[in-house]
Amino acid sequence: RLSKLCLSSCRLFHLSVDRFAFYVRDYANREELVGMGEKVLGLLKDELSAQPVGGNVGIVEIQGGGYRNPDEILRNAFIAIDQASKRGRFGYCFFDRSMEEAVSREDQIERELRQALEDPEQSQVFLVFQPKVDLRDDRIVGFEALARLKSEVLGSVSPMEFVEVAEKKMLIVPLSNLILRMAGRFARTLEVHGLAGGKVAVNISGLQLLRDDFTDTVLQLVGESGAPASRIELEITESVFFNDYELVNGRLRRLRENGIDIMLDDFGVGYSSLSRVQDLCIDAVKIDKSFVDRILC
Secondary structure, three states: OOHHHOOOOEEEEEEEOOEEEEEEOOOOOHHHHHHHHHHHHHHHHHHHOOOOOOEEEEEOOOOOOOOOOHHHHHHHHHHHHHHHHOOOOEEEEEOOHHHHHHHHHHHHHHHHHHHHHHOHHHOOEEEEEEEEEEOOOOEEEEEEEEEEEEEOOOEEEOHHHHHHHHHHOOOHHHHHHHHHHHHHHHHHHHHHOOOOOOEEEEEOOHHHHOOOOHHHHHHHHHHHHOOOHHHEEEEEEHHHHHOOHHHHHHHHHHHHHOOOEEEEEEEOOOOOOHHHHOOOOOOEEEEOHHHHOOOOO
16 A cells, blocks of 8 residues: 555665655655655554554655765654654654754763663762751751752753653663662661651652552662661652552552652642542642742732
């Protein structure tokens, strides 16, 4: 069916199980390539719209691109496909050099995250601790552990950026475990110096919580840090309960039974329900910033 879209100036190649390439010669302008891409997408929609998969088209204009070999062309086509897939199940995207720079940046962040996981002592990943203050008496009652990445090549990298890369590259679970381990050491320091209160909160990803070994891993990491479990708080978002309410609630119940507090983060921006909250195995609710910012208005 794809081959039927080929004209005399077009050839079709089957690159792998789910990858095809059209080589188009002597086209008039970009609009002609867009028309070709839309025909391909129309065919893919006919075939796949009823399936839980999609199809995307990446377009690379070879002339004037300074390409040295077909591998470089195909790599950039795959980059464009990846960009198109971020916009939806079916779409097309033209390649440009800014995409290549973004992929190069992503690759560098991935390398640094892997290095951090291989050698935590020399890691560029570190924590800063945001104090939580009781406004009634201006007393610090705890801290929130916030991960940061200081890249030798890229400088300071936003948490939103490197966490997204970690999720994409399947590194979020070991990275979250590293962060929990470091937070536990800080909590141990608070304990050694006899600082009252001083709970340390750590964000937990949904992927981490849904793993079968989640509860055992958390208890093990906290135990290895030497910090009392009562010094640790885990922050989760309500979206984690959508996957399997009973399973997630059961795991949180076990953590609470072992002394770890559970915080429900960003409350108010999802499918929030005050009646549902009382059934959750949590100790506190953190109202989303979008509400707190306007509290005095």
